Amino acid sequence: MKRLLILIAATVSAAMCTTAPKTIPDAFKGTWHGQLELAGLSLVLHLDDSCTVDSPDQEVYGMKARVKSVDEESISISFEPKARFTGRLQGDSLVGKFTQYVVASMPLVLTRGPLVRNRPQTPEAPFPYQTEAVSIPNGDVTLAGTLCLPGNLDSPVVVMVSGSGKQDRDETLLKHKPFAVIADALARNGIPSLRYDDRECGGSTGVFADATTADFASDAASAVRYLRGRGFGKVGLIGHSEGGTIAFMLAGAETPDEGTPDFIISLAGMADRGDSTLIRQTARMAVLNGAPESAAEFAAKLAYKKTLKSMGKWGAFFASLDPAPYIARISCPVLALNGDKDSQVIPEYNLSKIEALCPQADCRLYPDLNHLFQHCKTGLGTEYGTIEETISEEVLADMIDWIGKAR
DSSP: GGOOOTTTOOOOOOGGOOOOOOOOOOOEEEEEEOTTTTOEEEEEEEEESSEEEEEEETTEEEEEEEEEOSSEEEEEEEETTEEEEEEEEEEEEEEEEEEEEETHHHHHHEESSSSOOOOOTTTOOSOOOOOEEEEEEEEEEEEEEEEOOSOTTTEEEEEEEOSSSSOOTOOOOOBBHHHHHHHHHHTTOOOOOEEEEEETTTTTOSSSSGGHEEEEHHHHHHHHHHHHHHSSSSSEEEEEEEHHHHHHHHHSSSSSOOOOSSEEESSSOOOOOOHHHHHHHHHHHHTTTTOOHHHHHHHHHHHHHHHHHHGHEEEEEEHHOOOOHHHHHHHHHHEEEEEOHHHHHSSSHHHHHHHHHHHHOEEEEETTTTTTOOSSSSGGGGGGTTTTTTSSSSHHHOOOOHHHHOO
16 A cells, blocks of 8 residues: 555655754744645654654655744745745744745645644554464564454454555554554454564564565465464455455465465455556546646556566566456455545446456445545545544444354
C-alpha cells in the first residue's frame, strides 16, 4: 500500500542545510501545524536552532528548511521541493501563504503546538482476550507476530497479510493501525487471528528490498502452516491491497498444500495486472486532482516507465503479475470487498473481474469508502491521515458475520 502512495515530497534535498542561519525571535520558536486547504495535506513546522518541516500525511519527516527572512511580526521559510511559507504572527497562529514551484500558491494557517492525530478505533489494554508473541519460521526468515486468542478456540482463525511497502504487524499508516483494529474486533467476537511484521520490520528478519510478492506469499503460507501446527482447524486469510492479491495466489495455487487457506477475505485485493494497476491508479489520482482523463492516462504511462526501474525486484515482479489465473482456480469461500472511492485498486477493474472469474465469491462494493475502507470525500491518499476513522464499522461487522458462517 505504501508503495502506491504518490508523494509530493518525493525528493528531500540534503543541500537545504541552513547556511548563515538567521536568529529566530522567541515569539516564533516552537512547533506549528496546519493543513493545506486545496491539497488536504498537513504540514508541521519546527522552528528552533535547526529549522525542519514534516509532511506527516506523506510520511516525510525532518525536511531541512531555511529561514529566508524574519522580523518581529513575520517570517519566510523555504524548503525542498521548491516550497516556501510566508506568514504573519497573529496570536497563537501564523497566517500566511504556501507556495510551491512558484505557480502553486494557497493560504495556510499554522497553529502553535504539535499535530495530534485522533484515532478513536485503536484498541487499548486491558483486553478481554489473550495475546501471545509468536515466531514464524520460513526458511532463513523468521517473522515476529501477535496471536490473539479469545476463549472460543473452535472458531476459524485468520492470518492478516498487509499491503505493499514495509509495514509492521498492525499495518500502521499515518498513526492508523488497521490490523490492530480488525484483530481486536475479531477477538471480541470470538475469532482468533495472527498478524505479523513484514520482513526487516519490527521483530522480523530478512531483507525487505530483496523480496517480491512471491516471497511475501511464501511468508503468508508459512503463517497458515504455523497455525495448522498449533492445532487450529479452519485457517483463513484477510489480505489488504497486495495482501488481498496474495490471498488469491495462495487460494488458487495449482498444487494445494498445508499453506493453502480454507477461506479468504480480500480487502481491495488486486485482480488486474500489476502494470495496469499502477498506471490506472496514477491516472485516477491525477483526474481527482483536476487533470483531464486523456492527459492523465498519457502522463500516467510516462510516469510508470520512468519509475519502474526504481521499484527494483519487487516492481519487476509486480508489474508482470496477473492474478486472474489464480482467481479462476479458487474453490474455497471468498469475500471480496472494495470501496467505490478507492483510487488505488479501482473497483471497476478489479471487483468486477473477481465476480467474473470466481462465481462463488461474495463481492461487495461500499459507497464512499476509500482504499483503507474509511468514509471519505475524494478517495485521494492525502485524506488518509486527516480522517479519524481507521476502518468502517460496517466492513468490520460484515467480516465478522461472514467468518462466523464459515465455522
